Amino acid sequence: MAGEILDNQGRGEASWGLPSIHPEGRKYGLIAAAIALVPLLLGWQFIGWPLLLLSLGVFAFFRDPERVVPQDDKSIVAPADGLVTLIQTLEPPAEMLGSDGSGVPGLAPGPVTRVSIFMSVFDVHINRAPIAGTVQRVVYIPGKFVNADLDKASEENERQLVLIERNDGLMIAFTQIAGLVARRIVPFIKPGDTVAKGQRIGLIRFGSRVDVYLPAGTQPKVLLGQRVIAGETILAEIGATALLEGIAQ
Structure with a gap:
C-alpha cells in the first residue's frame, strides 16, 4: 500500500498486515532473543520464556506501520x-x-x-x-x-x-x-x-x-x-x- 493514493470515495485498496520492524530496532530484538535462548538451552524455562516474551516486546516497540497521510495544504x-x-x-x-x-x-x-x-x-x-x-x-x-x-x-x-x-x-x-x-x-x-x-x-x-x-x-x-x-x-x-x-x- 506504500505510495498508493486513497480517498474518502473508496479509491485504492486497504488490507490488514503485520507492521514492519524498523532497522534501528532489529538488532535490539535479536540481542534480546539470543539472551533468552541461553537459559532455554540450559533448561531454565522459568527464566528463558519470560526473556523470550521480552524480546517480542522489543520487536513490537520498534514496529513501523504504514500510515495514510492527509494531503491538503491546511x-x-x-x-x-x-x-x-x-x-x-x-x-x-x-x-x-x-x-x-x-x-x-x-x-x-x-x-x-x-x-x-x-x-x-x-x-x-x-x-x-x-x-x-x-x-x-x-x-x-x-x-x-x-x-x-x-x-x-x-x-x-x-x-x-x-x-x-x-x-x-x-x-x-x-x-x-x-x-x-x-x-x-x-x-x-x-x-x-x-x-x-x-x-x-x-x-x-x-x-x-x-x-x-x-x-x-x-x-x-x-x-x-x-x-x-x-x-x-x-x-x-x-x-x-x-x-x-x-x-x-
Whole structure:
C-alpha cells in the first residue's frame, strides 16, 4: 500500500498486515532473543520464556506501520503516536526564534499554542513530519531524563528541536524529548533536507514526548486527553481558531 493514493470515495485498496520492524530496532530484538535462548538451552524455562516474551516486546516497540497521510495544504498532522497531555500558550524555544547566523530566519517571537504528545512504551515511536517542507534547523540539547509527562521536561530533558519551513514560508517547530526510560533520540533528517508531510523523521527509544508549536493564529483540532496517530491525525488546520470541547466517557 506504500505510495498508493486513497480517498474518502473508496479509491485504492486497504488490507490488514503485520507492521514492519524498523532497522534501528532489529538488532535490539535479536540481542534480546539470543539472551533468552541461553537459559532455554540450559533448561531454565522459568527464566528463558519470560526473556523470550521480552524480546517480542522489543520487536513490537520498534514496529513501523504504514500510515495514510492527509494531503491538503491546511492540515498539520500529529508527529507522534500517543496521548495529548498538555495544550498551552507560550513562547517557542529560543533556539527556534530569529536568525541562527546562517541567514535562515526562524520563528517570530510571540506566544503560540504548544501541543504535547506523550508516548508510552506501548506506542509506536517513529516520529513523522507534521508538514511538508525544508528542514531549516535541527538542534540537539543534552539534558536530564525526568518524566517526559511533566511540563518541565520541555526545558530540562535531553531533546532535539526541529524547524520545518513550507514553500510558502509557513514554519512549524517541534521538539523530540527524551524521558525516564528513553535514552537516545535518533534523527533521520538533517538541515537542508526536503521532507513530505508524514515522512518518517526520527525515533526516540523507550518512552518519550513530542511538543509541537503551532503557527500563530492556529488552535489545535485535538482535545486534551485524546489519543493521536502520527501522520494520520489532523492536529490542527492552519488559521482555524474555534473552541472544541469533548467529554471523557
